[in-house]
Amino acid sequence: MSVKTTLALIILVDLAFLLFGVHTLSISYKEATILFEERSFLHYLVEFSTQVFGQNDYALRAPFILLHLLSIVLMYEISKFFLKRDADRVLSVLVFILLPGIVSSALLVNSASVVIFFTLLFIYLFLRKKENAYSLLLPLLLLVDNSFIILYLSLVAYGVYAKNRYILIFSSVLFLVALYMYGFAVGGKPKGYFLDTFAAYSLIFSPLLFLYFFYTMYRILVREKKSILWVISFSALMISILLSFRQRIMIEDFAPFVVVSIPLMVQVFVRSYRTRLPELRRIHNVTFVIVFSFLLLNFYATYFNQYFYRFFEAPNKHFAYKYHVAYELAQNLHAQEIDNVHCEDKQMQLRLRFYKVQEGESYKVEKNDTYHDSDSVTISYMNYPVISYNVSKLNK
Numbered sequence: 001m002s003v004k005t006t007l008a009l010i011i012l013v014d015l016a017f018l019l020f021g022v023h024t025l026s027i028s029y030k031e032a033t034i035l036f037e038e039r040s041f042l043h044y045l046v047e048f049s050t051q052v053f054g055q056n057d058y059a060l061r062a063p064f065i066l067l068h069l070l071s072i073v074l075m076y077e078i079s080k081f082f083l084k085r086d087a088d089r090v091l092s093v094l095v096f097i098l099l100p101g102i103v104s105s106a107l108l109v110n111s112a113s114v115v116i117f118f119t120l121l122f123i124y125l126f127l128r129k130k131e132n133a134y135s136l137l138l139p140l141l142l143l144v145d146n147s148f149i150i151l152y153l154s155l156v157a158y159g160v161y162a163k164n165r166y167i168l169i170f171s172s173v174l175f176l177v178a179l180y181m182y183g184f185a186v187g188g189k190p191k192g193y194f195l196d197t198f199a200a201y202s203l204i205f206s207p208l209l210f211l212y213f214f215y216t217m218y219r220i221l222v223r224e225k226k227s228i229l230w231v232i233s234f235s236a237l238m239i240s241i242l243l244s245f246r247q248r249i250m251i252e253d254f255a256p257f258v259v260v261s262i263p264l265m266v267q268v269f270v271r272s273y274r275t276r277l278p279e280l281r282r283i284h285n286v287t288f289v290i291v292f293s294f295l296l297l298n299f300y301a302t303y304f305n306q307y308f309y310r311f312f313e314a315p316n317k318h319f320a321y322k323y324h325v326a327y328e329l330a331q332n333l334h335a336q337e338i339d340n341v342h343c344e345d346k347q348m349q350l351r352l353r354f355y356k357v358q359e360g361e362s363y364k365v366e367k368n369d370t371y372h373d374s375d376s377v378t379i380s381y382m383n384y385p386v387i388s389y390n391v392s393k394l395n396k
Helices: 003-023 029-036 041-053 057-079 086-098 100-107 111-127 131-143 148-162 165-182 194-205 207-223 228-244 255-259 262-274 282-303 305-311 326-335 346-354
Strands: 340-343 358-368 376-381 384-393
Touching: 003 057, 003 086, 003 100, 003 282, 029 041, 029 346, 041 057, 041 111, 057 086, 057 100, 057 111, 057 262, 086 100, 086 262, 086 282, 100 111, 100 194, 100 255, 100 282, 111 131, 111 148, 111 228, 111 255, 131 148, 131 165, 148 165, 148 228, 148 255, 194 207, 194 228, 194 255, 207 228, 207 262, 207 282, 228 255, 228 262, 262 282, 282 305, 305 376, 305 384, 326 346, 326 358, 326 376, 326 384, 340 346, 346 358
Parallel strands: 340 358
Antiparallel strands: 358 384, 376 384
16 A cells, blocks of 8 residues: 555544544534634634535534644655655654644644644745745734744744744744734743643643653754754743743643654654664563553544543533533424523523524523423433433513
8 A cells, every 4th residue: 555545544534533523512612702702813714614614513613624634744744854764654644643632623613723734834845945935924824823923933943043044033023023913921920830731731642642752852952953843842842831830821822833743753763763673672662552552542532522421420520511512402402493592501502503593582591400301401422411401481
């Protein structure tokens, strides 16, 4: 099987999982706020998609799935600059796809998927020495998301390291413009939020892989030549850690620049693996199996998370609860020919609006604790009742 066929097959399987994942999700309150109340790049992106393809979950998430699939291709192309063998490049792609943070960014309405795509696109253009293309791209990113200020600051560091005067001056100007447009919050008293930052990165990578990422960054720092990929990832990591000594950071502003380092991690691993005799590779083999097994477990747990409700005492403790319930509740209301309600939960009211259940005074929807009441609507996952709502007609 050719590498192109293998890559295409991987993308198709990943797409199948993503479409299944969309089927299991409802719009969250934060996503509904982006669509109905914000005026940002994300808003216009999802608004365009839902206007073209209809107001449904697939249209809502289609832009992020598309950007994710394009990011896979870019990840493979970037890997060519760091990995000589096709098998290593495919491994780099597989690790990228299986990262818990990447799965979430591909399925949810969020800036991470957008930032990852444009960061990978810039890196690809830079490595291909397409100076005119990336010189046009970088200023446009000012209009996309405020987190690109981290990219500009990283490029300032790279300009100094590589003695590239053009990158240094150009990225410095863009950094100052971004600073003027968005600001850069630095403040607070030392409180040790860096432990929270490490925990967040561990969830994005999975704990064992994050440790190896940290080792990779350190090894390249002390032993090897620093590529632009390393400088971007290392700079984002260090800025986030330094800031977290004084304040709680928005991890989604930094993580997209960190996860793009996958080719470097694979490069360090395979180089260490192949320089050893077969009988001395046991530790590497065991480590690889354990890390990959955890990635696969996290991957399947993300897509089949509805099975876990029965293990939580309160449903809202489930990590995906805020992305559930709304679609099923709306479908139950439509089945009763109810298309306008007054909901005590204002966040749920906005979520129902996406499923064409408008705010009105004909019916009242409120949570109750009676799962078996004939007048209630009970939402269940895998035959396990999660939440129940009472739907009553209001007297006028």
